[in-house]
Amino acid sequence: xxxxxxxxxxxxxxxxxxxxxxxxxxxxxxxxxxxxxxxxxxxxxxxxxxxxxxxxxxxxxxxxxxxxxxxxxxxxxxxxx
Numbered sequence: 001x002x003x004x005x006x007x008x009x010x011x012x013x014x015x016x017x018x019x020x021x022x023x024x025x026x027x028x029x030x031x032x033x034x035x036x037x038x039x040x041x042x043x044x045x046x047x048x049x050x051x052x053x054x055x056x057x058x059x060x061x062x063x064x065x066x067x068x069x070x071x072x073x074x075x076x077x078x079x080x081x
Contacts, residue, residue: 012038046058
């Protein structure tokens, strides 16, 4: 599976959080559509079928990306030494 870019994943998570917050505070047709659209995008990006699964997958993906970054940094330091 191809991993989404960290920046893109974080941007979609932020848009989802904003849409969810806005809809929970004052639900309207527009806020409902925004929430549906961002939920669908998050699910597509994480290859999942529900928002709960998408949020869990996003957390796991971000952790994997952090681990890869740490490994790359350690390898770079080892090569520099």
